Amino acid sequence: MGKLARGVAVVGAGVSRFGAFKEKTSRDLFVESFQDMVNSVDKGFDPGEIEALYLGNFSSDLFEGQGHTAPIMAEWAGIIPAAATRLEDACASGGVALRQGILAVASGAYDLVLVGGVEKMNNLPTEKVTDTLAAASDTLYEASAGFTFPGLYAAIATAYMARYGITPEYFMRVGIKNHNNGKLNPKAQFQTTIRDLLEGRKAKLAAQGKPVPDWQDELDFLRDDSANPVVAWPMRLFDCSPITDGAACLLLVSEEMATRFTDRPVYIIGSGQASDYPLHTRSDLTSLGSARLAARQAYEMAGVTPRDIKVAEVHDCFTVAEVVATEDLGFFAPGEGARAAAEGRTARSGDRPINTSGGLKAKGHPVGASGVAQAVEVFLQLRGEAGARQVPGANLGLTHNVGATGGTCTVHIYERR
Amino acid sequence: MGKLARGVAVVGAGVSRFGAFKEKTSRDLFVESFQDMVNSVDKGFDPGEIEALYLGNFSSDLFEGQGHTAPIMAEWAGIIPAAATRLEDACASGGVALRQGILAVASGAYDLVLVGGVEKMNNLPTEKVTDTLAAASDTLYEASAGFTFPGLYAAIATAYMARYGITPEYFMRVGIKNHNNGKLNPKAQFQTTIRDLLEGRKAKLAAQGKPVPDWQDELDFLRDDSANPVVAWPMRLFDCSPITDGAACLLLVSEEMATRFTDRPVYIIGSGQASDYPLHTRSDLTSLGSARLAARQAYEMAGVTPRDIKVAEVHDCFTVAEVVATEDLGFFAPGEGARAAAEGRTARSGDRPINTSGGLKAKGHPVGASGVAQAVEVFLQLRGEAGARQVPGANLGLTHNVGATGGTCTVHIYERR
Numbered sequence: 132m133g134k135l136a137r138g139v140a141v142v143g144a145g146v147s148r149f150g151a152f153k154e155k156t157s158r159d160l161f162v163e164s165f166q167d168m169v170n171s172v173d174k175g176f177d178p179g180e181i182e183a184l185y186l187g188n189f190s191s192d193l194f195e196g197q198g199h200t201a202p203i204m205a206e207w208a209g210i211i212p213a214a215a216t217r218l219e220d221a222c223a224s225g226g227v228a229l230r231q232g233i234l235a236v237a238s239g240a241y242d243l244v245l246v247g248g249v250e251k252m253n254n255l256p257t258e259k260v261t262d263t264l265a266a267a268s269d270t271l272y273e274a275s276a277g278f279t280f281p282g283l284y285a286a287i288a289t290a291y292m293a294r295y296g297i298t299p300e301y302f303m304r305v306g307i308k309n310h311n312n313g314k315l316n317p318k319a320q321f322q323t324t325i326r327d328l329l330e331g332r333k334a335k336l337a338a339q340g341k342p343v344p345d346w347q348d349e350l351d352f353l354r355d356d357s358a359n360p361v362v363a364w365p366m367r368l369f370d371c372s373p374i375t376d377g378a379a380c381l382l383l384v385s386e387e388m389a390t391r392f393t394d395r396p397v398y399i400i401g402s403g404q405a406s407d408y409p410l411h412t413r414s415d416l417t418s419l420g421s422a423r424l425a426a427r428q429a430y431e432m433a434g435v436t437p438r439d440i441k442v443a444e445v446h447d448c449f450t451v452a453e454v455v456a457t458e459d460l461g462f463f464a465p466g467e468g469a470r471a472a473a474e475g476r477t478a479r480s481g482d483r484p485i486n487t488s489g490g491l492k493a494k495g496h497p498v499g500a501s502g503v504a505q506a507v508e509v510f511l512q513l514r515g516e517a518g519a520r521q522v523p524g525a526n527l528g529l530t531h532n533v534g535a536t537g538g539t540c541t542v543h544i545y546e547r548r
Numbered sequence: 549m550g551k552l553a554r555g556v557a558v559v560g561a562g563v564s565r566f567g568a569f570k571e572k573t574s575r576d577l578f579v580e581s582f583q584d585m586v587n588s589v590d591k592g593f594d595p596g597e598i599e600a601l602y603l604g605n606f607s608s609d610l611f612e613g614q615g616h617t618a619p620i621m622a623e624w625a626g627i628i629p630a631a632a633t634r635l636e637d638a639c640a641s642g643g644v645a646l647r648q649g650i651l652a653v654a655s656g657a658y659d660l661v662l663v664g665g666v667e668k669m670n671n672l673p674t675e676k677v678t679d680t681l682a683a684a685s686d687t688l689y690e691a692s693a694g695f696t697f698p699g700l701y702a703a704i705a706t707a708y709m710a711r712y713g714i715t716p717e718y719f720m721r722v723g724i725k726n727h728n729n730g731k732l733n734p735k736a737q738f739q740t741t742i743r744d745l746l747e748g749r750k751a752k753l754a755a756q757g758k759p760v761p762d763w764q765d766e767l768d769f770l771r772d773d774s775a776n777p778v779v780a781w782p783m784r785l786f787d788c789s790p791i792t793d794g795a796a797c798l799l800l801v802s803e804e805m806a807t808r809f810t811d812r813p814v815y816i817i818g819s820g821q822a823s824d825y826p827l828h829t830r831s832d833l834t835s836l837g838s839a840r841l842a843a844r845q846a847y848e849m850a851g852v853t854p855r856d857i858k859v860a861e862v863h864d865c866f867t868v869a870e871v872v873a874t875e876d877l878g879f880f881a882p883g884e885g886a887r888a889a890a891e892g893r894t895a896r897s898g899d900r901p902i903n904t905s906g907g908l909k910a911k912g913h914p915v916g917a918s919g920v921a922q923a924v925e926v927f928l929q930l931r932g933e934a935g936a937r938q939v940p941g942a943n944l945g946l947t948h949n950v951g952a953t954g955g956t957c958t959v960h961i962y963e964r965r
Binding site: 135137156183189190192193195196197199202203205214215216217218219220221230235239240241242267268270402404407409420421424534535539 | 630634686
């Protein structure tokens with residue numbers, strides 16, 4: 132990893148509402164996030180100045196039967212003839228789109244670049260979505276052997292439990308925390324806490340005259356098979372990110388142009404990307420090599436250490452993935468991530484707030500958009516615009532976006548000076 | 549388009565055999581092209597030094613049920629943990645992969661980048677391939693109205709014929725020329741001239757005791773519905789590129805490192821990329837706006853004019869597309885491209901050799917690989933390594949790669965100093 136030829140800043144950021152929108156296309160969602168981004172640019176700008184679009188999208192091919200998505204999104208955003216390119220690295224598609232946008236500006240080719248991400252997943256029934264996502268595994272050796280992603284991450288979870296002697300409750304606490312954050316995010320798919328769900332379920336059963344379980348707290352609720360069925364043990368329903376339709380956009384400019392757009396730019400000071408072998412070939416399942424390497428690249432480029440990071444959005448496609456991420460990023464020692472989550476250290480009020488947006492778990496996971504949406508949350512946090520979920524004094528943030536089981540990982544670091 | 553922060557050179561190039569290989573996967577084809585590239589590096593190198601892979605691929609999702617293709621290709625090439633990213637812009641996927649590889653090196657992030665392209669199309673029956681490719685149209689307005697790509701390019705061809713008063717024979721001559729070139733390319737899918745096919749058909753009919761048509765020349769043969777059926781008038785079978793499995797690779801390095809790998813580097817001196825609206829919304833079908841803009845960007849960056857270009861590989865997915873390309877690139881005035889082809893000016897012996905490789909028509913068109921394979925041909929031509937199809941004195945070359953009906957176009961210019 133060499134030094135970039137010039138610096139890059141984020142001067143605008145937007146997201147669509149995340150959720151299940153059967154009546155919308157990816158075009159609608161993309162335009163919604165684009166307009167949200169345009170509105171966020173303090174000093175305004177002419178979208179016709181945008182020179183290029185880097186679009187993260189996992190598979191509009193399989194979800195909507197639409198390939199060649201980038202120029203279509205460019206058309207709907209009104210930025211033709213800007214060069215429009217789709218990037219795909221499974222659920223890290225948004226992160227690699229961001230990285231290519233950064234490199235394109237750094238190269239001198241462009242001054243003004245739109246980075247987008249979009250996925251429209253709810254066209255298909257759930258089981259078909261799971262099959263579609265399994266195309267991101269090494270299909271000759273994993274999907275063909277019966278693995279889908281809940282199973283692959285369950286393998287990571289059982290390996291982690293065996294190695295560090297923890298119980299599934301540690302993972303459940305990650306989900307509880309992310310739902311607590313999602314409740315405060317008006318764009319999130321789930322704006323309900325697990326406590327809300329517990330109380331709601333009790334009230335419903337009582338109203339129906341049925342026996343009401345004696346759930347004392349969220350863990351009681353989450354341990355109950357009727358409330359929280361096992362998907363692939365130890366991963367239960369509330370350990371899994373949902374099927375989400377959504378889009379996100381960022382406006383990148385060269386560092387020297389940033390104040391033309393805003394007096395509060397967010398600078399990208401670190402970027403890393405690495406690959407790894409498919410899960411079935413690895414000797415250790417409790418850490419992702421691509422995440423460790425991408426993080427090292429990003430920290431070195433930024434000249435900061437894990438303890439400098441004030442807020443981080445990490446790839447919690449499953450609760451275990453957040454635990455592993457916080458270790459791979461150097462926030463906690465190997466084996467300490469689960470305990471740190473259980474102790475509340477990753478809550479908004481903790482010493483290491485993780486996924487203030489609600490994360491993939493509660494905010495939702497439109498797979499090709501997630502890496503971009505993570506950057507939107509950090510942008511808001513660093514500018515003090517995260518509303519009820521604001522972390523005071525957040526001046527340095529990080530995003531961590533994983534493709535499949537770590538075949539790809541990107542890490543980015545952001546600073547508000 | 550700004551000036552790139554540093555120069556980029558191609559120091560290695562390779563292609564797999566192109567054809568229909570039902571027993572192979574895209575992994576096999578990619579590795580074949582990768583090894584061909586490694587062997588082409590004059591002074592040798594350690595593939596473990598490769599820092600990133602930019603992979604063009606239209607839709608392994610739809611063709612093979614495999615997404616997240618880039619890290620899988622990186623694994624099979626033995627270059628994990630290099631950052632591996634897939635790029636998709638329909639049939640321009642290879643061209644945008646090349647462009648992102650260039651920008652990544654220019655940015656300073658990487659010194660040594662692998663650009664690849666791959667498509668494995670022959671898993672599916674022909675009609676299913678045609679449907680799959682139609683996903684690259686604007687599906688809400690084009691495929692849904694019954695258009696597949698032969699129909700879309702037939703619309704371009706009829707508009708061109710009406711505007712410039714030419715007959716389908718002008719397009720046929722493009723196919724004859726490209727088959728003449730393909731015969732000299734040992735990697736081409738079709739290494740037979742139209743004359744060979746004509747003679748072969750005559751001999752076969754005679755041997756069967758059937759009446760032998762009185763075909764005087766190739767045009768007689770190509771006008772005969774029994775020999776050359778109409779696909780979408782005026783595009784007949786031999787106006788259409790075939791369904792091809794294949795892969796291609798390029799090794800890019802920063803300009804200052806180039807002589808570590810070879811004393812004969814090929815420098816990339818121009819690069820352009822632009823987008824356009826879908827075909828159904830355009831007022832003029834006889835020119836692609838994205839191609840004109842991408843060409844202008846590339847010429848300006850290179851500081852050369854169309855008349856300086858000695859060899860060009862252009863996107864002849866259909867014969868009419870080559871005619872339009874030679875006009876969009878400024879080689880011929882609007883309306884003169886068809887006549888120039890008919891006069892032999894674009895043959896190897898003409899003043900403007902086009903598609904010496906055989907083009908997409910005869911070399912074959914593995915859609916995500918084509919943009920990269922075009923660059924491989926120019927690399928060979930500029931180094932005097934194109935064998936029987938060598939154009940003497942070729943020191944400046946160009947590639948032109950189109951996605952769909954011009955939703956995307958990339959243009960690159962190469963120099964051997």
